[in-house]
Amino acid sequence: WYGWADVATLEQSMAGRAVRLRGAAHAVRAVGRRVAFVVLRQGTSTVQCVVAAAAGGGDAGMVRLAAGLSRESVVDVAGVVSLPREPVHGTTQQQVEIQVKKLHCISRATPNLPISVDDAARSEADVARAKAAGEQLVHVGQDKRLDYRVIDLRTPANQAIFRIFRQVLLSEGFVGIHTPKLIGGSSEGGAAVFKLDYNGQPACLAQSPQLHKQMAVCGGFERVFEVGPVFRAEDSNTHRHLCEFVGLDMEMAIRDHYFEVCDVVDRLFVAMFDHLNKNCAKELETIDRQYPFKPLKYLPKTLRIEYDEGIRMLKEAGVHVEAMGDLNTEAEKKLGELVHAKYDTDFYMLCRYPSAVRPFYTMPCPDDPRYSNSFDVFVRGEEIISGAQRVHIPELLARQAEARGIAVGCIAAYVDSFRYGAPPHGGFGVGLERVVMLFCGLGNIRKVSLFPRDPRRLQP
Ligand code: 4AD
Numbered sequence: 001w002y003g004w005a006d007v008a009t010l011e012q013s014m015a016g017r018a019v020r021l022r023g024a025a026h027a028v029r030a031v032g033r034r035v036a037f038v039v040l041r042q043g044t045s046t047v048q049c050v051v052a053a054a055a056g057g058g059d060a061g062m063v064r065l066a067a068g069l070s071r072e073s074v075v076d077v078a079g080v081v082s083l084p085r086e087p088v089h090g091t092t093q094q095q096v097e098i099q100v101k102k103l104h105c106i107s108r109a110t111p112n113l114p115i116s117v118d119d120a121a122r123s124e125a126d127v128a129r130a131k132a133a134g135e136q137l138v139h140v141g142q143d144k145r146l147d148y149r150v151i152d153l154r155t156p157a158n159q160a161i162f163r164i165f166r167q168v169l170l171s172e173g174f175v176g177i178h179t180p181k182l183i184g185g186s187s188e189g190g191a192a193v194f195k196l197d198y199n200g201q202p203a204c205l206a207q208s209p210q211l212h213k214q215m216a217v218c219g220g221f222e223r224v225f226e227v228g229p230v231f232r233a234e235d236s237n238t239h240r241h242l243c244e245f246v247g248l249d250m251e252m253a254i255r256d257h258y259f260e261v262c263d264v265v266d267r268l269f270v271a272m273f274d275h276l277n278k279n280c281a282k283e284l285e286t287i288d289r290q291y292p293f294k295p296l297k298y299l300p301k302t303l304r305i306e307y308d309e310g311i312r313m314l315k316e317a318g319v320h321v322e323a324m325g326d327l328n329t330e331a332e333k334k335l336g337e338l339v340h341a342k343y344d345t346d347f348y349m350l351c352r353y354p355s356a357v358r359p360f361y362t363m364p365c366p367d368d369p370r371y372s373n374s375f376d377v378f379v380r381g382e383e384i385i386s387g388a389q390r391v392h393i394p395e396l397l398a399r400q401a402e403a404r405g406i407a408v409g410c411i412a413a414y415v416d417s418f419r420y421g422a423p424p425h426g427g428f429g430v431g432l433e434r435v436v437m438l439f440c441g442l443g444n445i446r447k448v449s450l451f452p453r454d455p456r457r458l459q460p
Contacts, residue, residue: 002078007045010093014081021077030067038066039091040077044156044286047093049077051100062103072109078102114148115140121155123290142446149451149460157290160283161436161448172264174225174250179212185410187211188359192234205231208429211414213251214390217425218417225250235455239444240382240434244453251427258373258389261426262349265377265385266302273298293441298347306352313338326357336381351375360400363389379438387428394418
């Protein structure tokens with residue numbers, strides 16, 4: 001008669017009900033030999049379980065078992081929901097507790113945990129406050145967290161971060177596709193590819209679904225998207241680069257203008273941000289408690305400014321920028337601040353980049369080929385998306401590839417797919433870890449990757 005229940009849904013109206021719960025022993029405290037308290041945790045929810053010896057002493061063994069549980073051990077508890085005399089501080093389900101009748105340890109955690117969930121869950125502000133008050137609180141550094149990631153992931157903020165991450169949904173009539181991750185050569189140009197041997201042929205891990213998502217559009221799918229791994233062998237030890245990240249890529253046929261692609265960015269992201277603010281308020285609060293952040297400011301219709309206008313704003317602010325050059329990270333950040341001050345938004349698009357700084361497959365502007373039908377999207381002054389209209393004319397595509405030193409022979413199948421009738425099309429690629437990092441102001445991409453792969457880290 002002990003039915004399985006969830007810690008998150010326990011409430012006062014369930015008093016008297018017999019339930020079974022499985023969770024981690026988050027904290028264990030014994031009071032003499034007759035009572036032990038086990039705080040049981042499932043995800044971000046915790047409840048106090050009271051293990052008491054009956055008057056005759058018959059359950060003393062169960063109290064001993066409870067008192068000896070190592071933290072993080074997985075236990076099954078069967079008991080009765082009851083109402084505590086006063087709210088149980090330090091748990092999320094403060095209004096109820098469980099009077100335990102049976103207790104089983106399912107998986108015993110080593111008593112010497114390398115890091116504790118409570119230590120990993122502390123905000124830097126908490127640690128600083130404690131230090132000022134002369135208390136000693138353990139601070140767990142980023143590297144140590146990542147070494148013991150399966151424990152670090154159990155902190156409330158991490159549980160919330162990864163729940164949000166999965167709630168990105170597309171509902172615009174796009175077909176989900178899966179493009180190959182083993183490919184013959186670089187798609188974004190440059191040497192930043194992981195090379196491998198493909199049964200005697202040189203190959204690499206896909207730098208992007210770029211070429212194949214375009215070929216899917218040529219294959220008659222008007223609108224396609226993919227959420228999948230993207231591999232970059234760049235040696236960038238920064239807060240925002242990973243060697244493997246999760247890309248959300250889309251590609252669509254366009255009718256009149258590449259702004260149709262920007263319109264999808266607009267609808268998708270405004271809906272996503274609205275959804276997060278409305279339906280994930282609890283998760284956002286949980287993250288904010290450990291990693292305080294300012295809510296993201298965005299407009300109902302995303303601001304679009306042209307590259308030239310962005311350059312003008314930077315120059316006026318005294319920032320040195322190369323004429324017709326790409327913006328470096330500092331210039332992007334500065335422009336984000338200027339845009340915020342002028343337009344009161346942290347989310348905007350910069351359009352019409354110079355052709356020279358975009359990949360070979362980018363469509364030049366019809367009115368001035370020095371510029372291109374392209375755009376980047378920024379959150380708090382950092383890039384999360386790059387997108388553009390693509391060249392669907394095979395001769396122009398081959399010319400642009402050659403001009404950048406790409407051997408057309410290596411991408412012949414790609415160029416050829418535009419010889420059989422190809423619609424004008426465009427698309428974009430998003431780095432999803434960057435979106436979550438920047439939305440939540442988390443400051444380091446490793447915090448939002450389950451098991452980050454950066455230039456130095458291949459474990460765990
Ligand atoms: O700007 P990127 O390289 O563009 C492409 O891959 C194009 N094929 C996309 C397109 O459809 N035009 O990468 C797209 C996004 C970036 O805006 C950034 O958010 C993310 O992917 N990104 C990275 N994220 C984490 N670590 C890295 N090393 C990243 N490199 C790019």
